[in-house]
Structures are given as structure tokens and as C-alpha cells.
Amino acid sequence: MKEYAPACERNSQVILNVLQRILAHSRTVLEIGSGTGQHAVFFANGLPHLQWQPTNKESLESINAWRGEAEFENVLPAKSMDLLAGTDHQYLRLPEIDAIVCINTVHIMAWQGTEKLFELAASAISPGGVLYLYGPYRYADRPLEPSNENFDLWLKERDPLSGIRDFEAVNRLAGLAGFELQEDLAMPANNRSIWWSKR
Template sequence: MMKGIYPYAKDESQKKLCAPAAERNKQAILEVLLQYIPQMTAVKSPVECLEVASGTGQHVVHFAQHLPGTQWQPAEFDTNDFPSIIAYASEVANISEPVFIDASLCPEQWPLEGRTFDVVYCANMIHISPKACTPGLFAGASAYLLKGGILFTYGPYAHGGVITPESNQKFDLSLKSRDAEWGLRDIDDLKKIAGNVGLVLENIHDMPANNKTLVWRKI
């Protein structure tokens, strides 16, 4: 989570950071996850879930609370967010200690040697990170997901070379004015990147505020 893009508040007494955007969208995203993960927990427990770019920790604690039979591994590039993630994680038993992951690095450099996951989840990273992080995310997800596992990505996207609505066009221009590496990625380009590492786009869920949740399956 880029704090300059997504504002946050801090509870000094508990070390918890609160991003209003994460608070607003966590339930809508959970409702998408509920269409997939309970089917997995019905046959396996725990279902191992990796969150890349955990940010404040608001999403992971919400999902962990409402998805019994899952075990969550938060990961974040900005280690300044670790105290907040740990503070949220202390509320539940099924969240592990956060780990540092730079999504631009090859999967072998992620601190997950010997581990596998059923789910990888990443929200609001692709459009506000260096371009190398996008293929890096897909490569890492493919490397650590079991066959049939799912990568969920959430955020605003272009599709077929078009960005809609106008508010997303303005957002894209604003991002690029801050950093030439940032900007909304096109779903068609993501499909090619994913296909190179054995992931296929299974579903697109339209979300509030002109966002989408993309569901990628490892084949």
C-alpha cells in the first residue's frame, strides 16, 4: 500500500494503521473470496493463503476472521508496516508473522523456500509499483501455488487498451505523473504475462468504485 496514494490514519496506542480505502473495500473483496475458498476448505484444512503487499494488515485480518479453515501468511515490501500487520494479526490465531517480499525479485529470492500455497492474494499493488513487480507477482504466485491454486488480484485495470470510466483515466494520468513506472495495467497484457507462467484468467468480478477482482488459476 502506497500511503501517498491511499491515505491512512494511525492508532498510536495499538500501532494499527487504518487505510480508509481498505476499510471500505474489504467486505466486497471478502464476498468474492467466499465464492471460492470455502470450496477449498471443505476438502483441505488449513487452506494456505499468501497475501502479497499486505499494507496495513486490515485485509488479512478481515479475511482470516471470516474464512475458518485458512492460514494466512502476510507479506509486505515496506517493513514500516510490520507493526501494524502484527497488531491486527494478534486478534486472530490463523495469521503468521509477516515476511518481507519484493515482488520484483525472482521467486527463488522470496523467503518462502519449501512452502506451498493454495491461494495468493494481492490488492492495489500492480498499478502503484515498478513495472517489474507485475511479472514478478505472477511468477511468484505460479512458483508457490499448488496446481489448481488461485491468485486473486484486485484494483483498477484497463481492458482492451481502454480505461473506463473517466475517473479511472484521470487516476491513471495522476499515477504516471508521480512515477512513470506506475499506471493501470491492461488485463490483456496481464493474461499474456500470466500465461507465460502457467496461470489462466478464470473470472473477472466487477467491484465497487470501478475496481475489479481478477481470478487466476494455476493449471
């Protein structure tokens, strides 16, 4: 059964606007933490040249239900992916991965999940490929916005290992994994679109 996340309805178009620019030359995209599957279908419809591989830690049922709405049949069946359980991407059987897209997931997982994400990106993304993250971030040179401060407290009450990540720490991981920062864009509701390319 198709599930709906209200946040997806609000952010899909603004994220697609960025992805259409930065994934113009990509062919295969691995999405980590696909959630309901709404994003996978929305982005695949707006980027018909891509083959989109959704993955999720939890149930894949909703993603596969949404797949039927991919106008160009360019969404692959969802695969199970728990970054805290390992990063063996071979089973995904993609010929190669040109990009990884991970939306509103880095602050949900324990920090080790982000480390694993960059390990996976280092081994799976082809040179010149893209790693795109969307969500709220904390910056050393300014206080967290009040809405994100509240969100961070709420996250930590649910799971003390979760929480809004430091941009500088994430960017450091990216550098160590062989990625170069390309853009860090302000998005609605105090979110960021951050993307790196593989050297």
C-alpha cells in the first residue's frame, strides 16, 4: 500500500530542481533511505534518462506500490539497505553507480551510518559521480535555527544516537572518501542541498 509523507509533497519539486541540474549526465542513481517511495517516483518522472534504485531499511512495500506510477518505468524494485549492517553494494546488481542520493536520513541514523554512507560512496560511485545529501545541518560559524534546535531535541529524545549533523564533520568525511564539495545550497524550511563529486 502506498504511504504518504507530507514532507515529500512539500520538498519534492525544489529538490528535483537541483537534481535535474546536477544529475544531467548521470545514468544510475542509488537512493539510500527512500522512505515511502514518493521521492523515487517523482524524481524518476522528472529525470527520465536515469535508472533509479530505491533502497530502505524498513518495509519496501510502499516503495514498490509507488513504482507503478513511474511514467518511464525507470524505477527498479526496491532493495533492502541498512547502512549500519554493512555496505555490500554488490547485491544491488547495478552495472555501476553514477550517483547516490540520500534525503533526510543522515540525522536519523547513528553517526556510524554516515561513515558507512561515505565508505559505500567511495567504493561504489564512478569517478566524476555525485553524492547528494538533503536535510538540516549545523554550522560552526552560526547558531542552529530555532526550528532545527527543536527538531534536534525531538530526534534525540527518540534516539540519543540520532541528531542534526555538523556540516564540517560530514564534509571532512567526504574529503577523506575522495569527494570534493561542489555546492551547499540553502533550501526551504532551513534545509540544505549539499553535493560532492568524486575525484
